[in-house]
Amino acid sequence: MARVVSLLPVSEAQARLLALAQPLPVEEAPVTSCAGRWLALDIAARRDQPWADLSAMDGYAVRAAEWPGPWRVSGASTAGGAIPAPLSAGEACRIFTGAPLPTGADAVLIQENAALTDGQLSGLDKPLTPGLHVRAMASDFRSGETLLAAGAQLSAARIALAVLAGHGALPVRKRPTVAILSTGNELVPPGAPAPPGTLPSSNAPMLAALLRTVPCEIVDLGIVADDLDALIQAFARAGQADIILSTGGASVGDHDLVRPAFTGAGGSLDFWKIRMRPGKPLMAGKLGASIFLGLPGNPVSAFVTAMLFLLPLVRHMGGAASPLPLRLNARLAAPLPATGERDDFLRAYRAEEGIVSVTSQDSAATAAMALADCLIWRPASSDAARAGDAVTILPFPQ
Numbered sequence: 001m002a003r004v005v006s007l008l009p010v011s012e013a014q015a016r017l018l019a020l021a022q023p024l025p026v027e028e029a030p031v032t033s034c035a036g037r038w039l040a041l042d043i044a045a046r047r048d049q050p051w052a053d054l055s056a057m058d059g060y061a062v063r064a065a066e067w068p069g070p071w072r073v074s075g076a077s078t079a080g081g082a083i084p085a086p087l088s089a090g091e092a093c094r095i096f097t098g099a100p101l102p103t104g105a106d107a108v109l110i111q112e113n114a115a116l117t118d119g120q121l122s123g124l125d126k127p128l129t130p131g132l133h134v135r136a137m138a139s140d141f142r143s144g145e146t147l148l149a150a151g152a153q154l155s156a157a158r159i160a161l162a163v164l165a166g167h168g169a170l171p172v173r174k175r176p177t178v179a180i181l182s183t184g185n186e187l188v189p190p191g192a193p194a195p196p197g198t199l200p201s202s203n204a205p206m207l208a209a210l211l212r213t214v215p216c217e218i219v220d221l222g223i224v225a226d227d228l229d230a231l232i233q234a235f236a237r238a239g240q241a242d243i244i245l246s247t248g249g250a251s252v253g254d255h256d257l258v259r260p261a262f263t264g265a266g267g268s269l270d271f272w273k274i275r276m277r278p279g280k281p282l283m284a285g286k287l288g289a290s291i292f293l294g295l296p297g298n299p300v301s302a303f304v305t306a307m308l309f310l311l312p313l314v315r316h317m318g319g320a321a322s323p324l325p326l327r328l329n330a331r332l333a334a335p336l337p338a339t340g341e342r343d344d345f346l347r348a349y350r351a352e353e354g355i356v357s358v359t360s361q362d363s364a365a366t367a368a369m370a371l372a373d374c375l376i377w378r379p380a381s382s383d384a385a386r387a388g389d390a391v392t393i394l395p396f397p398q
């Protein structure tokens with residue numbers, strides 16, 4: 001049963017949206033297609049790293065206590081070569097970066113500090129200490145050790161770690177599909193002639209760009225007229241998408257038909273109208289197994305609600321442990337007025353002198369939005385703030 005709450009607090013709305021959706025099923029994906037996805041299970045090391053005591057430099061493996069030699073050079077150890085024979089007293093082994101030390105050696109004399117005369121090796125510069133230029137066996141990680149926890153996002157560094165730990169494929173959640181429909185009789189496709197009375201539809205390309213920062217598949221359902229039947233058919237076309245996203249037609253005007261079309265198509269609304277500025281007319285619900293998110297049409301409102309609701313929803317379905325936007329503390333560069341009855345999400349940018357809010361905070365001001373790289377989140381009923389005051393910022397996803 002639909003429950004429409006007037007001006008729902010932002011955090012409550014986020015929690016309700018995430019509660020509507022389950023993380024998607026798990027699949028084993030090759031490491032080359034895991035970037036940015038979240039682990040569905042803990043990952044343990046299948047091997048020791050390094051697999052033996054390895055040289056960190058090109059030179060000679062020796063016993064440190066025998067410095068400065070002389071040593072007799074017997075044999076060589078190369079990365080990928082045969083395991084070198086054990087070292088006897090007075091012997092050195094030619095060694096290269098990444099190669100295993102022979103048993104008995106405990107340090108590497110780098111070749112810049114070595115003199116080789118008539119087959120006799122001697123050490124220059126400073127005395128050697130045990131362990132010098134040696135990467136000890138399993139000093140990075142040990143077989144069986146848990147290296148990455150379920151819910152961790154697979155960054156480039158974590159992919160490197162998983163591969164070195166012996167994994168060629170990883171358990172991740174399926175990527176959600178997001179169907180985007182743009183509504184409005186006034187809209188024309190990007191790049192098409194836009195005579196007076198029309199404007200280019202920028203929301204779908206903007207949302208697709210935001211969605212590039214999270215793992216998902218996008219289906220663009222194009223522009224749909226402000227017509228109830230056309231909108232109901234568009235919801236039917238969205239079919240099995242995990243997330244159905246609309247922009248525009250979310251407010252209370254006679255041509256704002258998304259809500260009746262959604263319920264007319266069989267959807268059940270969970271909430272509508274959030275205590276936020278911009279973005280108040282946001283709505284969410286379920287249509288079959290799909291989660292529906294209806295964003296406002298104003299480009300700035302669509303951007304802010306996508307950042308606060310759409311991206312967390314994709315992250316949650318993808319298995320993220322922390323799906324909500326990153327929050328940071330920062331200092332204001334200039335004063336801000338008191339807030340009203342809604343939380344303000346001000347477009348701002350980070351500068352040397354602190355956080356600067358852009359001059360136009362109108363929810364249709366795209367030129368001002370294009371200067372911003374973060375939002376300042378100011379709760380409803382906040383007092384005026386001075387330069388230097390602490391504020392919470394949400395960096396734009398990259």
Ligand SMILES: Nc1nc2c(c(=O)[nH]1)N[C@H]1C(S)=C(S)[C@@H](COP(=O)(O)OP(=O)(O)OC[C@H]3O[C@@H](n4cnc5c(N)ncnc54)[C@H](O)[C@@H]3O)O[C@H]1N2
Binds near residue numbers: 199200295296297
């Ligand atoms: N009487 C009231 N009027 C309005 C209220 C209200 O509470 N009472 N809420 C206002 C708020 S807040 C917002 S936000 C807007 C959003 O309304 P809609 O979601 O219905 O958006 P539209 O009316 O369809 O469009 C608003 C604006 O954005 C332009 N637009 C729409 N789609 C696109 C697109 N794909 N690309 C670029 N621009 C787009 C559209 O042409 C309009 O100019 O409602 C207030 N009204």
Ligand code: MOO
Binds near residue numbers: 296363
């Ligand atoms: O909530 Mo609306 O997005 O202020 O313009």
